[in-house]
Each structure stands twice: as C-alpha cells, then as structure tokens.
Amino acid sequence: MKPTTETYAELTWAYDAFNKMLFDGELPNCLITLQREKHTCGYFSSGRFANVEGKLTDEIAINPSYFGVTPIIEIMQTLVHEMVHLWQFHFGTPGRGRYHNKEWADKMEAIGLMPSSTGRPGGKKTGDRIADYAIENGLFLQVCKDLLTNSFKLSWYDRYPDVRVANSGQSSLACQLEDMPESATSIRANQPNSQVQIQVALTKNIQSDSKSKPTRVKYTCECGINIWAKPGIHVKCGECNSEFVGAES
Structure with missing residues (x-):
C-alpha cells in the first residue's frame, strides 16, 4: 500500500x-x-x-x-x-x-x-x-x-x-x-529499530569578536562635550572645532 x-x-x-x-x-x-x-x-x-x-x-x-x-x-x-x-x-x-x-x-x-x-x-x-x-x-x-x-x-x-x-x-x-x-x-x-531522531533547537549567539556590535557609540571632543551617534561618523565640535573621537577609535 x-x-x-x-x-x-x-x-x-x-x-x-x-x-x-x-x-x-x-x-x-x-x-x-x-x-x-x-x-x-x-x-x-x-x-x-x-x-x-x-x-x-x-x-x-x-x-x-x-x-x-x-x-x-x-x-x-x-x-x-x-x-x-x-x-x-x-x-x-x-x-x-x-x-x-x-x-x-x-x-x-x-x-x-x-x-x-x-x-x-x-x-x-x-x-x-x-x-x-x-x-x-x-x-x-x-x-x-x-x-x-x-x-x-x-x-x-x-x-x-x-x-x-x-x-x-x-x-x-x-x-x-x-x-x-x-x-x-x-x-x-x-522500540527496537526506531529511526526517530530528536531535534534540539539551538539558540545562536550572534557576536562580533568578543562582543556584539553597538548601534550607538559615545563620541567626545577636546573640550569634553559628549554625543552619542552611530559608529563611523565624522563630526566636528562647534565650540572647540576639534573632531569628536568615538570610543571605538
């Protein structure tokens, strides 16, 4: 059948x-x-x-x-x-x-x-x-x-x-x-001859090197002003005219 x-x-x-x-x-x-x-x-x-x-x-x-x-x-x-x-x-x-x-x-x-x-x-x-x-x-x-x-x-x-x-x-x-x-x-x-194979659901930890990539980064200029923005930006401070440096740099 x-x-x-x-x-x-x-x-x-x-x-x-x-x-x-x-x-x-x-x-x-x-x-x-x-x-x-x-x-x-x-x-x-x-x-x-x-x-x-x-x-x-x-x-x-x-x-x-x-x-x-x-x-x-x-x-x-x-x-x-x-x-x-x-x-x-x-x-x-x-x-x-x-x-x-x-x-x-x-x-x-x-x-x-x-x-x-x-x-x-x-x-x-x-x-x-x-x-x-x-x-x-x-x-x-x-x-x-x-x-x-x-x-x-x-x-x-x-x-x-x-x-x-x-x-x-x-x-x-x-x-x-x-x-x-x-x-x-x-x-x-x-039972004997069973072909059942139990499936275990695995949770995958998505990481970049030792930690997850942040969506926002803290930047600081020479006069101490802090801003938060996305990684990789280039921006200057209007007070001291220095470029903000991010924590990732």
Missing part, C-alpha cells in the same frame, strides 16, 4: 470506529489532514473544504510530529477531542473562537475524556487552551481496548520531532494506563 493511502486509511478507520461507538454514528464524514502546527496536537475547522460540486466538509487536523514519540492512545485522544468539536458544531453551540465551553466539556466527560487545562487531574475544564486525559474505566478506554490491538497501528511517523514534543510524550499519562494493549501505551521511539 502507498504511504499516503495507508496513513489516511488508518486515521479514517479510527474516526469511523470512534464515531460509531462514542457518537452513535451521528457525525458526518470530514477531511482528516496532517498539519505541523507549533504547540498544537490537532485542531478542528468547520466547513474548511469544498468540492467542485459546491459541497462543504469539515477538517480535523492531526500533528504528525507526535506519532513517533507519543503513545498512540494520545493520538487517538487528540482525534476524539477534535471530533467533539465537530459534534458541537453540528449538534450544539460552540464557544467563541477557540473557547472550550461547558457543553463541550460535558460531552468530553460523557465519552470518557476529562478536559483539563494542564492535561492532568485538577486542571480547568473550560478555556481557550484545554487538553485532556482518559478517564479510568471510561467509554473512550473501552473502545480503545478493542481498537488499539496489534492489528491497528499508525504505520508512518515523523523521524525528526522537536525535543519539546518528545518530552511531552515521555510524560504522558497514557504511558501509565493499565489493562491496555501494550501497543496503545508504548512509544515508537523507545
């Missing part, structure tokens, strides 16, 4: 399974895309795409940077998180902008995901930036036990994820889940 077909077939399989088991099959089809949005695991965009016949469809975007360094159950949480946004758009009342309101939070809990601003117990359930974690013995985990067996996988993954993404995966609560298939809670980067 071709990588594009394989990847989207797997994500569509997961979408259909969650739609059937968590939403009673009510959700319309949508276009799932892979997007590397910084600091974002995924997003929902209503009516984002149109076809040549004028029909519209929603978009659910998933960030593939997480595929190799995050438990697959976390990827599924992201997918279902966005599916709840899709459900609310069609059957509820979405909050303004990116706001996750109480209706959205209540639906998340009803299907087995606890909304949390920290992604951990104790976080706020509503707000602009809300993550989630799986509720023990909740409906979401029950569906995952059937779906995330060795027969289901995300075959392709990003080999060069950012170190921040990798760190978030290592600290995921999904790694600690019990009574789940190993394939659901393990991390690809930790």
